[in-house]
Amino acid sequence: MSLPTNNRIREVRKTLGLTQKKFCDRIAISNSYLAEIECSSKAASERILKLVVAEFNVDEYWIQTGEGSMFNKEVDEQLAQVISLFKSLDPKLRICAINQLSELADLRK
Numbered sequence: 001m002s003l004p005t006n007n008r009i010r011e012v013r014k015t016l017g018l019t020q021k022k023f024c025d026r027i028a029i030s031n032s033y034l035a036e037i038e039c040s041s042k043a044a045s046e047r048i049l050k051l052v053v054a055e056f057n058v059d060e061y062w063i064q065t066g067e068g069s070m071f072n073k074e075v076d077e078q079l080a081q082v083i084s085l086f087k088s089l090d091p092k093l094r095i096c097a098i099n100q101l102s103e104l105a106d107l108r109k
Helices: 005-015 020-027 031-038 046-056 060-065 073-088 091-108
Strands: none
Touching: 005 031, 005 046, 005 060, 020 031, 020 046, 046 060
8 A cells, every 4th residue: 555645755855864944945845835745734736746756856656656666767877877977087077077066056046
């Protein structure tokens, strides 16, 4: 028997090791709204589910049904490739790569 969607949102947050505040900051919702979702006093909207899927690489089918893998494997493979490339860089280039990624992340905001 699979967990309700609200419990799966909590499971994602805990698996990623995020506090409610950090999780909320990443998907731009209030802490109180997330708390209501996690304690099942409010249903997670389709918008919230899509935000969780997009921001945390969660598999859309899993968040809806609880079946399959929690995270999107294709993106996991891309991340593994990025990590491998990063590890192959010398330390000075690693710093440069981190700075560029930080700038890209800032642009997203």
